[in-house]
Structures are given as C-alpha cells and as structure tokens.
Amino acid sequence: MKMLFIGAGKMATALAAGIVKNQLLSAADLLACDISAEARRAFTATTGVRCKPTAQALVADADVLLLAVKPQVAAAVAAELMPIRQGALVISICAGIGINKLQQWFKTGNVVRVMPNTPLMVGKGASAYALGPDANADAAALVGRILGSLGLARQVEEPLLDAVTALSGSGP
Template sequence: MKMLFIGAGKMATALATGIVKNELLPVSDLLACDISATARQAFTAATGVRCEAPSQALVTDADVLLLAVKPQLAAAVAAELMPIRPGALVISICAGIGINKLQQWFGTGNIIRVMPNTPLMVGKGASAYALGPDADAAAAALAGRILGALGLARQVDEALLDAVTALSGSGPAYVFEMAKAMAAAGEEAGLPATLSLDLTIQTIAGAAEMLARRLGTPDELRDAVTSPNGTTAAGLTVMAQHEFRAMMRDVVTAARKRSAELGR
C-alpha cells in the first residue's frame, strides 16, 4: 500500500513519524510532496521519508492520499492533483472541509475526514474521524491505526466534527491560555517567572495524568484536593463567582459555531 502525504508540514510530519516509528507501513511505501523546498527537507530529516515537489505521477501511483495542506489551499491543490487512482483512499486533516466538498473535489466517496489536534506532534493527540459514503471497514481501521499510534482516536459521525473541532481541535489553545494566566498570577504572587511557569506546566501535566489514569472523575479529583474553607476552596469560589464553567461552555459553543460557518 503506497501512501502519499500531500503537504509536509508539522502535522503531516507527526503522522509520518508515528507510522514509521510504529512500523504501520514500510518507509518504502511512504512518500510526501510539498511546494516548499524547506518543508521537503525538514520532513525527510524528521521522518526518513522521501519528499518531492508535487507531480501528477506521484498522485496516480498512490493508494492512499493524506491531504495535509492549509484549508484555504485545499481546493486548488485538489484540482491540480486530479485525477487520482481509481479506488484510492483520501484522508483529509484539513479543518472545516466537509466530506461532500472532498467528494466533489476528488471524485470519490472513499474519503475519511479527520479532526486531529496539535498534541499529535508529541504523541498525545486527540483525533476524531468520519467516514465518507464509500469508505469501508478496512479504511476505517487504517485511519484508527495511524491516529491511534499518536494518541486517542475515535470514529464519529461527521455531524459531530464541529463539536470535536471546538473541544479538542481548539482545546490546546484554551489550555495554553489558562497556563499563561496561571503563570502570570504566580509571578504577581511573588514567584520568579521561570519557576512559576515550571510549576504551572507540571501541575497541568500531573492533573491530566490523574484524569487519564481514571483515578477519579473531575468532580471527585477536585473534591479530593479541596479542604473546607481551605486555600483551594477560596480559589474555586472565585472561579464560581466568575462563572468559569459557563465561560467554557460559551468558548466551546463559539468555536463550534465558527467551525460550522467555515464548513459551509
């Protein structure tokens, strides 16, 4: 099975690295293309996979096409690449581009639309994928293996992908913003900047690991660290006063709405 990465940016590099590291496909069956010579060199250096300038010959020789270009460039790139090999599988990680559009562009229903997130680059991704009308169980299994090698992977109905985008796709930015705010607050409380950021990072990583190990529900773990009238209770009271949960609901709702708008 020959797989072609169309676009050789960070996410494509992470996916190719996962495939190679976990021996999901032989390196000899992988190839990439990108218009940028710098991106081509960086991709090959990181993955060991050959990366060339785009050409029709590369496309017609591929059994699987992994579309990893900027969403605003996807339509033009697809037009330049057509026609693809009959029966080829198209996997797209282009945010906001629906299966219907991909089907029109590539002339096939053998499509998988993926919504990954940037922690994929460190093997901690959260990805959801939806099948096109002609994608079969084997195609779904392939997507699951590739994405699962770099974190959590779940198959969903396409109708859920706007919500996935709003939660896990955009979610790392919410965590980074919270981290920035926590570190800044620590500085204001008198901590050196480096120490404050280090403590913030480790706190977030440790809390996430406790959740991942299912040591308790979010409510149970929160309560376990909260003593009546203690320091944590004082902080949580301020969060409640500022309607933190309602704010996060509005954040995700706004992102989901925007994802739906971009997909039209």
C-alpha cells in the same frame, strides 16, 4: 500499500513519523510533496521519507492520499491531483473541509475526514474521524491504526467533527 502525503507541514510530519515509528508502513511505502523546500527538508529529516516539490508524478502510484494543506488552497490542490487512482482512499486533515466537498473534488466517496489535535505531534493526540459514504471497514481500521498510534482515536458522525474542532482548537 503506498501512501502519499500532500503537504509536509508539522501535522503531516507527525503522522508520517508515527506511521514509520510504529511500523504501520515503512518509509519506502510513504511519499510526500510540499511546495516549501524547508518543509520538504524537515519532513525527510524527521521521517526518512522522500519529499518532492509536486505530486503529479506520485499520485498515480498512491493507494492512500493524505491531504494536509491549508484549507484555503485545498480545492486548487485537489484539482491539480486529478485524476487519482481508482479505489484510492482520500484522508483529509484540512480543517473545515467537509466530506461533501472532498467527494466533489476527488470524484469519490472513499474519503475520511480527520480532526487531529496538536498533541498528536508528541504522541498524545486525541483525534476524531468520520467516514465518507464509500469508505469501508478497512479504511476505518487504517485511519484508526494511524491515529491510534499517536494517541486516542474515535470514529464519529461528521456533524460531531465541528464540536471536536471547537474543543481541539481551545486547548492543548
């Protein structure tokens, strides 16, 4: 399985590092892109994963795309990524971007919306996630393993993610 991180900031770096450290996937199975040279260098130094300035050459090989960009640029980034591989799973950690929007942008219901919190970066996270209409048990298990390797992980219905966001944003 190939996983592509779209955005290589601190949260994406923590997720990728956890995936590699906990041997969920090898660094060779992960790909990443970010427009910031500094973010690319830090991501690669921390994770051992190659990080490119753009995703266009990487997206066709990705079985899983993890969208980790600022919410205000997410729609434009999604448009640049299309078309994605048929059957690819899209995981989003973009705050405030709902499953309906992800479905519209990526033309698939195989999406998972995740709300991680910052303690995830030190392996003590408490994350919640909600499945899109076409995300199956395998998608739920994958997301649960990734987030669970960095703390607690709970699947919830999407309306509860806003409450999780309020709590996560209010504390450590």
